[in-house]
Amino acid sequence: MTRTVLALAIFFLSLCGCTTEEPVPPEVKLAETQEFNLWRAGAPLYLQESFSRYRDELDKAKNGLVQVNSRFSWFRDYQPVQAEFAKVLKQGDELFRLLEIEKQNKALSVREQMTDLRERLQHLDQCSRMTNENRACRSSLTKAEVILNEARILYGGQQYQASEEKLKDVETHLATAERFITPVLSRYGDKSQIRKWKKWAEETIDESADREIHSVVVVKADRKLYLYKDGDLIKTYPVGLGRSGWSDKQRARDNATPEGRYRIIGKNSRTPYHRALLINYPNEDDREEFHRAKQKGLLPRTAGIGGSIEIHGGGNKGMTYGCISLANNHIEELYTFLTVGTPIAIVGALDRQNKLSSALTEIQNGRRKKKTP
Amino acid sequence: MTLKEDETMKRVRWIVLGLVVMAFVVGCASKPEKEINDAKAAMDAVIKEGLAKFAPEDEKKLKDAMGAVDAELKVQEGKTFKSFDKTKQLLADLSKMAADMKAALPAKKEKAKADATAALEAAKAALGEAKKMLAKAPKGKGTAADIEALRGDVKGAEDMLPEVQGMIEKEDYSAAMTKANAIKDKAAGVGDQVMKALEKVKAPAKK
Numbered sequence: 167m168t169r170t171v172l173a174l175a176i177f178f179l180s181l182c183g184c185t186t187e188e189p190v191p192p193e194v195k196l197a198e199t200q201e202f203n204l205w206r207a208g209a210p211l212y213l214q215e216s217f218s219r220y221r222d223e224l225d226k227a228k229n230g231l232v233q234v235n236s237r238f239s240w241f242r243d244y245q246p247v248q249a250e251f252a253k254v255l256k257q258g259d260e261l262f263r264l265l266e267i268e269k270q271n272k273a274l275s276v277r278e279q280m281t282d283l284r285e286r287l288q289h290l291d292q293c294s295r296m297t298n299e300n301r302a303c304r305s306s307l308t309k310a311e312v313i314l315n316e317a318r319i320l321y322g323g324q325q326y327q328a329s330e331e332k333l334k335d336v337e338t339h340l341a342t343a344e345r346f347i348t349p350v351l352s353r354y355g356d357k358s359q360i361r362k363w364k365k366w367a368e369e370t371i372d373e374s375a376d377r378e379i380h381s382v383v384v385v386k387a388d389r390k391l392y393l394y395k396d397g398d399l400i401k402t403y404p405v406g407l408g409r410s411g412w413s414d415k416q417r418a419r420d421n422a423t424p425e426g427r428y429r430i431i432g433k434n435s436r437t438p439y440h441r442a443l444l445i446n447y448p449n450e451d452d453r454e455e456f457h458r459a460k461q462k463g464l465l466p467r468t469a470g471i472g473g474s475i476e477i478h479g480g481g482n483k484g485m486t487y488g489c490i491s492l493a494n495n496h497i498e499e500l501y502t503f504l505t506v507g508t509p510i511a512i513v514g515a516l517d518r519q520n521k522l523s524s525a526l527t528e529i530q531n532g533r534r535k536k537k538t539p
Numbered sequence: 540m541t542l543k544e545d546e547t548m549k550r551v552r553w554i555v556l557g558l559v560v561m562a563f564v565v566g567c568a569s570k571p572e573k574e575i576n577d578a579k580a581a582m583d584a585v586i587k588e589g590l591a592k593f594a595p596e597d598e599k600k601l602k603d604a605m606g607a608v609d610a611e612l613k614v615q616e617g618k619t620f621k622s623f624d625k626t627k628q629l630l631a632d633l634s635k636m637a638a639d640m641k642a643a644l645p646a647k648k649e650k651a652k653a654d655a656t657a658a659l660e661a662a663k664a665a666l667g668e669a670k671k672m673l674a675k676a677p678k679g680k681g682t683a684a685d686i687e688a689l690r691g692d693v694k695g696a697e698d699m700l701p702e703v704q705g706m707i708e709k710e711d712y713s714a715a716m717t718k719a720n721a722i723k724d725k726a727a728g729v730g731d732q733v734m735k736a737l738e739k740v741k742a743p744a745k746k
Contacts, residue, residue: 198603202599202600206596206599228610229613231610232610232613232614232617235614235617236613236614236615236616236617236618237617294688295684295685295688301691304688304691304692304695305691305694305695305698307692307695308691308692308695308696308699308725309695309699311692311725311728312696312699312721312722312725313721314721315720315721315722315724315725316717316718316720316721318721319717319720319721320717485684485687
């Protein structure tokens with residue numbers, strides 16, 4: 167009887183002993199540490215799916231451990247659980263390897279994207295300065311540059327994903343800047359436009375030859391004024407244009423320099439710009455164009471056509487309101503050569519190979535590069 | 540029944556009674572609901588304070604600790620003779636961890652805010668410096684277009700300062716600091732370009 171009671175007591179005590187802590191396999195703690203380190207290294211960001219699968223496996227192993235720990239200590243067998251955790255650890259090690267590769271690839275890709283965008287930004291910056299497109303365009307370029315700086319800072323902190331996200335915004339601002347610049351440049355690569363400009367220049371030079379007089383051709387792309395006598399080029403002068411000089415003048419206060427065939431209609435030696443030669447802008451063609459644009463709603467109803475376009479002194483480096491400016495000694499020379507009635511052609515370019523069309527091609531190449539992964 | 544048998548029976552009764560009491564005590568251990576709720580409340584409180592933003596690793600540690608509590612609860616719930624001593628210990632550790640993190644959080648926030656504010660001030664100062672240089676820059680030959688472009692750039696960068704301020708107000712200090720530093724870099728770039736423009740003008744004079 168006593169033996170039975172003692173056996174019963176031992177049985178009960180052993181049952182109670184089930185609640186005591188059993189040594190769990192070391193792989194459990196290792197796996198938990200590994201999961202934390204993977205998380206810290208950015209596995210959820212760079213290997214979202216693989217990390218999720220790894221977590222599922224870890225959870226499965228943990229559930230197995232819970233089941234084993236719930237059993238009476240007599241029936242506990244940690245071997246299968248240990249094997250499960252070992253499998254998870256192996257999977258985790260592989261994830262670390264993949265993570266390193268993925269991060270290196272991402273770093274490389276982000277660095278390349280940053281380099282491309284920096285090049286595009288620099289080129290657009292040059293184009294913007296070249297075309298004096300200094301308002302909305304430059305605002306977009308400034309935003310792009312600041313965000314590109316942010317991306318660089320994040321890249322330095324190895325936050326490649328965040329850096330890449332920023333680059334998308336850079337791309338948007340560069341595209342906006344391109345939208346402002348492209349219309350200015352595209353005319354300089356347009357075949358029919360160049361043909362028209364060439365025709366004006368040739369007619370002006372021919373008139374000089376036919377009537378044995380001086381004539382002037384201003385080529386905006388070259389920023390040069392070519393002086394002809396009897397159809398021959400006798401002198402070339404560097405010129406400054408309007409603030410929006412690369413564009414054709416459409417209305418008053420647009421700061422653009424007009425394009426077309428004109429004549430000198432007045433000479434002024436008492437001007438703040440040393441000497442001035444007034445041209446007959448707007449001519450008939452300009453008036454027709456202006457009215458057409460107004461009818462189409464391309465210009466505000468209150469807009470005026472403008473006028474008082476001159477070839478004057480004051481220096482060729484600054485920006486004018488639409489006039490053509492020269493160094494004082496150069497206008498002095500011209501002033502003596504040219505008389506009222508001298509034919510003048512103001513054109514964008516005489517060749518498709520000019521610096522503005524090249525700039526446009528580079529912008530288009532930059533866009534193409536972006537599209538090609 | 541002999542005297543000896545009687546003694547034995549008495550012992551048996553005491554042993555059985557002892558075992559019954561032991562089984563009652565062990566088997567009836569209940570889930571520590573109060574401790575669980577307290578720990579969860581402590582955890583939620585510190586997470587609500589923005590733990591994920593200012594100390595993401597701490598948040599992860601806290602969640603992992605809660606995961607360990609859940610696992611231990613499952614273990615005990617699967618047992619016939621439950622003991623929640625370990626669970627209680629884990630919950631107490633978790634509550635303490637959460638309380639410690641909550642206590643440390645304001646200092647972390649303050650530091651992040653101070654860093655972001657200092658970066659914003661540095662960006663403003665750099666822009667101010669760039670503006671001073673632009674004001675001094677010669678507006679004559681060869682520089683007018685550049686100076687005007689740079690002036691536009693400074694204005695564009697200045698327009699981005701309210702964004703930084705907005706980020707600070709939303710406690711997004713890390714993003715605010717990054718943007719402020721990026722603006723400062725841009726301002727420094729403008730300063731460099733003004734210097735180059737000045738050198739371009741000065742160069743011929745030296746000849």
